[in-house]
Amino acid sequence: MTDGWMSDGWMSDGWTIDVPGERVRVREPGPADEGPLLTLFEECEDWFLAATGLPSGPGDVQSLFYALPEGARPEDKVLLVLERDGAVAGLVDAVRNHPEPGAVAVGLFLLAPWARGRGLGRALAESLLTRAGQVPLVTATVPAGWHCGERFLRRLGFTLHAPSPTPPEAPNRRGGPGEGGVRRAELRLRDG
Numbered sequence: 403m404t405d406g407w408m409s410d411g412w413m414s415d416g417w418t419i420d421v422p423g424e425r426v427r428v429r430e431p432g433p434a435d436e437g438p439l440l441t442l443f444e445e446c447e448d449w450f451l452a453a454t455g456l457p458s459g460p461g462d463v464q465s466l467f468y469a470l471p472e473g474a475r476p477e478d479k480v481l482l483v484l485e486r487d488g489a490v491a492g493l494v495d496a497v498r499n500h501p502e503p504g505a506v507a508v509g510l511f512l513l514a515p516w517a518r519g520r521g522l523g524r525a526l527a528e529s530l531l532t533r534a535g536q537v538p539l540v541t542a543t544v545p546a547g548w549h550c551g552e553r554f555l556r557r558l559g560f561t562l563h564a565p566s567p568t569p570p571e572a573p574n575r576r577g578g579p580g581e582g583g584v585r586r587a588e589l590r591l592r593d594g
Contacts, residue, residue, distance in 0.1 A: 416428050416430065417429075417533075419522075419525045419526060420525070421521055421522060424520070425486070425488075426484065426485065426522060426525065427484075428482050428485075428526065428529065429482065429483055429485065430481065430483070431481050431493075435490060438483075439466075440463050442490050442492070442512065442514055443462055443463060445514045445515055445516070446514060449512060449548070449551075452547065466481065466493075467481065469509075470497060471497060471501075473501075474497045474499075474500045474507075475499070478497050478498040479495075479497055480496045480498060481495055482496075482530075484513070484522065486522065491513060491516075491517035492511075492514065492523070494508065494510065495511075496508045501541060505537065505538060505540070506537050506541070507540075508540065508541065508542040523554060524557070527554075528558075534591070536592065538590065538591055539589070540589040541587065542555060542586075542587045543586055543587065544587060545585075546565035546566075546583045546584060555587045560588060561588050562585050562586075562587045563585060563586045563587070563588075564585070565584065565585050566583035
């Protein structure tokens with residue numbers, strides 16, 4: 403078993419992130435996390451409104467566990483919870499080997515509003531990039547006009563593309579009425 407989050411055997415016990423003055427742990431979600439994840443989604447209403455035009459719905463947490471982009475394999479799905487002092491402060495949803503072999507597509511990178519602006523997001527992203535190992539490409543999307551997300555991705559070294567004129571396809575859910583285009587972001591870590 404390796405300890406990289408991108409390997410097939412990454413540790414379910416998780417790992418800690420060094421953030422001064424904070425106890426921060428990253429781990430796989432478990433059954434007891436359903437309630438805290440529902441709370442996180444409710445707290446992140448600003449992101450859901452920017453992304454879909456609607457607040458989080460009752461099935462959003464459940465669909466998180468099986469939603470995959472077209473062509474992705476279920477065994478490549480990675481879900482990670484960020485805990486700060488024992489409270490769920492964030493969530494990462496990623497898919498290995500997508501959109502190309504060896505790449506990683508980050509579908510959701512949420513931080514509760516009370517956890518933002520503390521360096522937790524950057525620490526988590528840097529920890530994940532370090533653990534990614536030899537990944538040649540990381541992709542992400544950000545709702546067009548979600549300026550804090552765009553700034554965050556730029557600071558990490560991502561290149562942002564022009565907003566798409568239409569919402570992304572949502573094969574595992576129905577799109578929201580205010581759902582608009584997204585900006586695709588890419589981070590090349592090495593030539594692939």
